[in-house]
Amino acid sequence: MAAAGCCPSDGNQDVAHCPERAECHGHGHGPEHDACHHSPQTPCADECECCDDESCCDDALPNCSPTLTCCDSEEERCDEQCILAAAAFECEKTCENDVAGHAGTTNHEHAHDEYGNHPASACSTHLAKAFEQYSAYLQSARCICRGILERGWATTCCAEQHGRSHHHHGTKRRGREAHHEHVGTTVVFNQEGGCSDGQDAGQGHSSEKTAAVVKVGSDDVEKAAGFEHVSLAVDGMTCSGCGNKMARTLKAINGVSSARVNFVMGCAEFCHDTSVASSDQVIRAAERATGFRCIKLSSDDQTIDLLAGGHSARTLADAAIPGVTQAAILSKNVVRVSYDPTVVGARTLMQRIGTLSGGLAPPCSDPSVSSGRKRLFYQLIKTTAAACFTIPVALIAVPDFYLPAISVLVRSGALEMDMLVVISITAAYTYSVVAFGFLIAGRPLETKAFFETSTLLITLVLLGRLVAAYARIRAVAAVSLRSLQSTTAVIVEDGKDVEMDARLLQYGDTLKIGSHTVVPTDATVLSGSSEVDESMMTGESIPIFKKEGDGVIAGTINGSGALTALLTRLPGRNTVTDIARLVEEAAKSKPRLQDIADRVAGWFVPFVTSVALIVVVVWIVVGLKVRNYGVGKAISTAITYAVATLAVSCPCALGLAVPMVLVVAGGIAARNGVIIKSAQCTERARKVTDVVFDKTGTITEAVLDVTDEQLLNPDRDEAIAVSKALVAGNRHPVSLAIAKHLKQRPVPEAKLANIHVVSGAGVEAALEGKMVRAGSPEWTQTSGHPAVARLQERGMTMLVVARDAEPMAVFGLRTRLRVEAAGVVAQLGRGGIDVHLVSGDQRRAVEAVAAQVGISYAVSHCKPAEKRDYVARLMERGKTVMFVGDGTNDAVAVTQANVGVQLASVQSASDVTRGAADVVLLNGLDGIPFLLRISAVSFRRIVFNFVWSATYNLLAVLLASGAFVNVRIPPAYAGLGEIVSVLPVIFAAMTMLLKKSKTNNTWAG
Structure with missing residues (x-):
């Protein structure tokens, strides 16, 4: 259906009843307008755009068909006017199709004009139906116009005042990216998808190029207009050079700041100015520049992975469901749905999705681990392919080596490790092609072609990355805290125990925690008692007794008793994930040593390239002058030394030296309560x-014991009342002890005014025009009082309640030393x-x-x-x-x-x-010596990694370049350098996991 109000009529016809004019919806300038049917402004030949002449279209024709309108960019969201427009739109659609309930336009509940044109408003039936259908959209700040588009109906999507039809000039129908904008709602399209103002919006909307992401953001206008912090899971980074490339790319994007990348964890984060570019635009730009796959992570919502194949996956991703904030297609059969658990629960969401989903997808592990395993699988495939083929292996090198190296060189002007491999492969393969050509021509060179060098070189480099990826993922998985969480849970529902996937838990659930099972998420014990092993969270090997009212932590292991507990935090937002988030934040930060390593790595490739050029020159001279080789043999021999020099050099060990150790150290510390x-x-x-x-x-222990109490005020009840009022609500250990001590006294708190906490001194307030204080003898100016002096002589902790420097009550407290303090x-x-x-x-x-x-x-x-x-x-x-x-x-x-x-x-x-x-x-003060030990051990590992990286590259370059003359590394086997250089660095970090105490299962350091 053409947009109402696009072309002016003569008052007798509507655009909807003028097929010729509907077909030529676009307009142009010039004499073409003279031929317009029923109009002094005619449609032009160009169907793709409208003119900018404001007189071309009439915005207020009374006989135009009602068309769904959309919110202005200055408005906050759709309102009731949008429902009225949607009702009118659906009413006219029903009339045109002559569906059940309307025998025809003549039997309609409201009259049409003498020409059969539909009125601007909807009938009462459609009006009631629209309000019933779309009221929920307004409550969740969602676009009503978007909902109509998802049903495949054509509509205009333009900025205007509600209740009017308006043609949006200058709109391209195809080949452009259309944006349907509301504050709080963003619909992201790629290429040909979007809100088309043409005749078949439904077709455009189901395009294969439509991005299957629908995001409903916050209503916070300041956030939308300011800066946004974005965290990404990055798939495809294999070495420190990849991490540096990702960081450089993010920093080069306009509006992006504070970019940080950790390739070991496979993550990145940045801040960006939303007025310059949206997060989706930044992510797409980063993906195009680096070739890595980036997935935006949300820390505010719950996520659930659902099975949906083929067309159902895209339909589910595009569906507008209340409470759903994002739906992204992860793979051909899996859609990740993000939702607000305060709006819709997991099980309720599953019911609303219905047949669009085939149920829950299999549980995935820590994103860093699962992403790494996926990369590991792909690396294994590539390595196998490289080992099975010869000449086709060069094709594998294009996306893995050539494209990344050239892309970084063009975009950033930097040389990275992939460039060393590219030069090596190209030199070996080019020489082999030339030598083969001379052989075909009947003039063979002294050194024959060595095609196997380039293929074996690629195979060994890929093998090295495969082994390094496997070892790295093993290290990350070994210290992953997220893997502590249980994937299943048992809840009590209608008096029955129901086992379900832990991701379907929602607020209000009552958990049944059986003996010797893992606590699925944070909860408060309602009934039962048991000892719970919290060693995986605190490092404390002695189980903690839990009873009614105590809290239990996700990932801990219940003892022999059974517990019934009320869920307090969802699986994705509990203690385990909080600690894991802190550990991951620490892993993303860069210490000073990492900055040094990055600077050295930045000069590594140019330095090795320069060495390789020197090697070529030296060996050509040696071959011609010393060994009396022919020109061909001297050049080919020099090339083999240069290829080996380039291929054997590897800065990856230097890049891994610091982050690998920090990731493992942080994980070990977290599992020991630090x-x-x-x-x-x-x-x-x-x-x-x-x-x-x-x-x-x-x-000392946080809880003190009140051992002495002296009420010096003549009115003892008044002294107690004032004391209770002054310490009430204060979290200082002394105040807590006094409040607990006086809790059972049947005296109400005194009514004090202007209560003020003086940090490091005490509490003061006004009582009937006089100042009352509770604090140390010095601050209350009561040190000279005999009762106060006696308690001071005994070395007790004291709290004096005084009125105008006259003590009303004196409390003496004894502290209990922490058991581990002296040790x-x-x-x-x-x-x-x-x-x-x-x-x-x-x-x-x-x-x-x-x-x-x-x-x-x-x-x-x-x-x-x-x-x-x-x-x-x-x-x-x-x-x-x-x-x-x-x-x-x-x-x-x-x-x-x-x-x-x-x-x-x-x-x-x-x-x-x-x-x-x-x-x-x-877990108490024992964590301090532990922190000092793990810091020292980490530093020793980092130093070893630096020394090993420098030693390896020095010896490898000397051997490959022929410095030892009779001992060298053949170019075909120089690719082993990736394995030889990186594995010791990873194993040095992983040996930290082997340091266990002989007396218990804690880390020994």
Whole structure:
């Protein structure tokens, strides 16, 4: 159906009833308009576009057919006017087709004009039906016009005011990329797909070139108009050169910043200005430039992989389902659907999809591992093909070596490792072709053709990449945290146990956790008790007793008891994935050593190429002057040495030296309860000379015991009421202990005004015009009171509640040392590390704790800023300082230190401190010596990798270039350099996995 309002009529006919005018929908300029049927402006011969003359089309003809209109780009989303337009559109469509329910236009519920034209509004039947059908679209901010297009009906898709028909001038029907834009909704098309204003939008919409991605974004206008952070899974990177190529390509794209790539993990991330280019445009540009496959990852939504073959896959990807934010075709039979679990649950989504899907696809493992395995499979296929063929092997080299090398050279002006292989293959193959030509001509060269050199060279290089890919994936899989999650779960539904795929879990489910089974996701125990093994998450080998009200963590293993638990977090957004995300973030960051390796690798290829040219010149001179070869033999001999020199050189070991070790080290640390949040921390931790501990909640247990209570106020109930009010809601361990101690007292809290927390001191408020405080004796100005002095002499932690410097109540608390504290301090001392204790507590209490654990340096009465200054003074003396704390008052000191550590396994742990820390400890202070050990071991592995890479390339180049004269590497076998250089680097990292303690299953270092 032609767009209403496109061509003006004489008042007697509509475009819909004028086939000639419908066929020539486009317009042009010039005298062609004189021949237009029923119009002074005629359709031009060009069917592909409309003129820009505003007088060519009339926007407000009363007799035009109602046509679905679309939101203006300035509007936020479709509204009720779109429903009215859609209803009118469907009403007219029904009239034209004369379907059931309408015997014809003459029997229609509303009248047509004298010429049989349809009115601008819909009948009441279609109006009610439209509101029933499309109301849900408005609630989820989805485009109604898009829904009509998906049904294959033609429609205009133009920017206009609602309730009017408007022809969109300058629109190409074919060969252009059409955009149907709403804030919050984006429909992405490639080439010929899109919202066509021609006669067959349905045909265009089902084009094979239509991208099967429909994304419903956020309604956040600021986000849409600002910067977006995008994470990608990248398939196809095989070495550090590939990672550098991806990084260079992203950085070269306009509007992209902060690009980071980790080829070991097969991932990339960047920020981009959405006003310059959309994320899809950036991804497509990166794919075209690099040849890698990039899949956008979402951290906000749940994903589920569904089976859908052939046409069903594309239909499912294009379907508009409430709650679905993205649907992407992963393969011929698998579609990945992203959805908002707060809008639609997994099982509800499956019901709505219905027959479009053949059910759930088989569970996939960690994306980094699965992508690597897929690449490994393809590499295996290519290697087998190269080994089975001779001349056709050169064709395999084109996409794997020639195209990437030439593409990087043209786009970035850089030489990468693939170029060394390209020059080697080309030189060997070209010489062989020339030698074969001379042989056919009857003038054979002294050195015969060696076609086998190029084919064997390709085969061995591919074999090297295959073996390296296999070893790399094994290393990543060995430390993958995502693989800890169970793929199945049992829920209680209508009193029955129902086993299902864990991806179908949704909020409100009650889990049945049987004995000796893996906890599928985070949950809170409703009934039952059992011991749960959390060693895979915290490194603690002793099982933890769980009862009603306790939380259980995804990936942990239940003991002999059975538990019923309420799901609190979905499988894709639980503790396991949170920790895995932190580890992956650390793997993406680059330490200083990696920057050095990248700079060296950047000069490697030009240097080796220069050496190869020198080798050619030297061996030609040696052949002619020393060995008396003929010209042909001298040149061919020189070429063989140059080919071997180029092929045997390999910077991949240098590129792998740092990231391979960091990925393995981060995974090992996470499995032992130490979350390293940055690669720089792994590098710096081995240099630590001083460790500074906070006292309360760090060296001591977070829970204190109130052992003394003295109510000095004449009105004892008032003292209790004020004390309860001052400590209520405060998360400091002392406040928590006092609140727990007073909880059973049948006295209500006093009504205080202007309650204010003074960091490092206490809490103050106003009571009947007077100032009341709860804090240390010094801050409350009550140190001279006899009752306060007696408790101070006993070295107790104290909280004084005072009104105008007059004590109302005094509480004495005893702290319990952490079981591992003394042992950790002793280990640090044996390692030559000075240990310090800083606290805001009284001097005697701090000195007593320091003496118990063996700490030589203790400082008391420290406010948060003073803790920071203490750390800064140590750093000014050239010390490398680690600060270990837990609460919010430790955040500034944690940020100041070279290595900031938060103890997250205590009740007082603060989100602020966690955000500032470089390392998070999930299992107590034992993680500190572990961190220092794994940092030292990682550094030794990195140094070994650097030394090996340099040694290998030096010896390999000398052997291949003929420096030892009688001992050389034949060019045909120079491709083994990929295996020989890379495998020791990977195995050096993997040997870290073998370091197990003899007493338990933890890492020994």
